[in-house]
Amino acid sequence: MTIDTPRPTKRERTLAALLEHGLDLFERQGYDQTTVAQIARAAGVTEMTFFRYFPAKEHLLLDDPYDPVLTAAIAEQPRTLPPFVRAARGLRSAWRALPEPEAPVIRRRVRIVARTPGLRGAMWRSTGNTERAIVERLVADGASPDDARVAAASVLAALVAGLYAWADDESGTGTLAAAIEHALDVIDVCHD
Amino acid sequence: MTIDTPRPTKRERTLAALLEHGLDLFERQGYDQTTVAQIARAAGVTEMTFFRYFPAKEHLLLDDPYDPVLTAAIAEQPRTLPPFVRAARGLRSAWRALPEPEAPVIRRRVRIVARTPGLRGAMWRSTGNTERAIVERLVADGASPDDARVAAASVLAALVAGLYAWADDESGTGTLAAAIEHALDVIDVCHD
DNA sequence: GCCAGAATGTTAGTCGCTAACATTCTGCGT
DNA sequence: ACGCAGAATGTTAGCGACTAACATTCTGGC
Structure with a gap:
């Protein structure tokens, strides 16, 4: 307040x-x-x-002011890791730090997107900026542009899928951060 | 002929x-x-x-009759692997077997999609059927629905990113299959 | 209370897309 | 070759998203 x-x-x-x-x-x-x-x-x-x-019309639902936090978190991941793993772990730590109070509004929006096929595409396109930011970061740290794009797209897709799963959960008990972390765990299967 | x-x-x-x-x-x-x-x-x-x-209008560029081959290839992957890895390796082996002759037309189409932001979203939505098919397969083999959706979305995003990279390559020398395989390698970083 | 500039309204038009119904043409059997 | 069923196409009318150019009203700081 x-x-x-x-x-x-x-x-x-x-x-x-x-x-x-x-x-x-x-x-x-x-x-x-x-x-x-x-x-x-x-x-x-x-x-x-x-x-x-x-x-x-779709922009009433799609806004995205999150980029700077994400790229910073990715930058902190050790550069010895493959780009894909760096991106996944960076995103995970970034969302862990995100404030939860905005969750209810986000949930309403994501719910609508998840249930409207035409909007899923729009949502994906709207992640374009975030994707670009991640690619930039990875390339600056030595990844090949093509590899960086693949890694960024793949990780973001997992994140969005996690968002959908969270928003569709009727009980509405789980926290946003936990859902995101779980989704990224599905993808980051290397334990070393 | x-x-x-x-x-x-x-x-x-x-x-x-x-x-x-x-x-x-x-x-x-x-x-x-x-x-x-x-x-x-x-x-x-x-x-x-x-x-x-x-x-x-967009359907002039987006057609997708590939699903059955993909799911079959995924089914062949050992079930001891995590869903994400199964999906990635299944897709890779499926595309390895794909005939190359159709490549030129595919390239023209993908090129246009890659260069039209509005179409990237449409392309993503059009992968919806394939995604559903993969999820079905993974779930039938014991994965949780949420995890399956995350894995499918993530792997498909990587594949599409690989397609874009291949179509945008001016030289036009690399084969489609090689590009796809490379993209999936970026994501499947576990060597065990 | 005044007034610059913000906020809103009006009108007219383009493009994607749909529906209901009329018309022409193709390719099959004979 | 011929005719006909049904495919293929055309016509008209309309909705909804979105844009542009210009006129009007209203707000908020002085």
Whole structure:
């Protein structure tokens, strides 16, 4: 909880309204069945305005400000390890340190993505930036570009699969960090 | 070369025309800049007809009749191995056996996909069937569903990354099978 | 309370894609 | 060669995501 909440600017308020009503409608009637016009109307705004806040419908669900932490964690892994193992262990230690409070919102979003085939592709594309960041890090440390791309893509795919499994768990008991760690364990099978 | 080429039915001819002109236009002016109407016109046909042959624009590039071979190869891997390793080695042995003659067309297609960000997502979604098939196989052999999904997604991501690297190689000398094998080696780092 | 600039609305249009129905053409048997 | 069933294609109309150019209203600091 922040100390003081100075009256949110109008921009912040409409953004929040779009996010809230968007998530709500997606959950109630499905992503494909929900129209941008509907979301806008629910938020007391025009379709046009929606696109001033999000470049596309899917961006209401896909945001990703996590990159810097990840690459830092990868950099800390010993360079003697193969790129694939470095990436996997780096991601694992990064997510272990992540704060859990944001988990509920993330869960709502991931749930919708996991259940909408068309969005799974979009999610994958949206990991493009993260992938680039990881590749950069690995190459800077001596890996071949091709190998780095393979390692990054593969590790990210495992991470996303782990996210889906966590979001789909009805009980909702497990922590996000544990789910991620488990997913990366499936992949990092070398014990040396 | 087949022994005799009985006059291709009209359906086959328009299909071929759409594929040919589609690929051509995509290569010359880019995927996003190419309109379905353009492709149809070039093939001497209507936009409507295009959609009778392909459910969506992207399907002109994405076809995948490979699943049965893959799962069979995975089934042959020893069940004592972790799911991830089984999947990786199964895929490797499957692609080793694949005929190389189709490579040139595949290369054209993958090249376009690799260079069109929006299509990378579509490609990923189109691997959904293959993923399901692999998961089924792994689960049937005793893996947990969550673990199987992680393993399948991760291995497929590596394979696709390998495909991109191969298609982007300007020299065009390396064989498809070699590229795939190399990609899977990056991921299967356990030597035991 | 005023006013610059932010925020929003309007209109019009493109592209991907679908549906319902009409029309033409192909390739088979005779 | 001929005719006909059914395949193949065309037409029209429309929805939803998204963009562009321009007009309008409203906000928030002074």
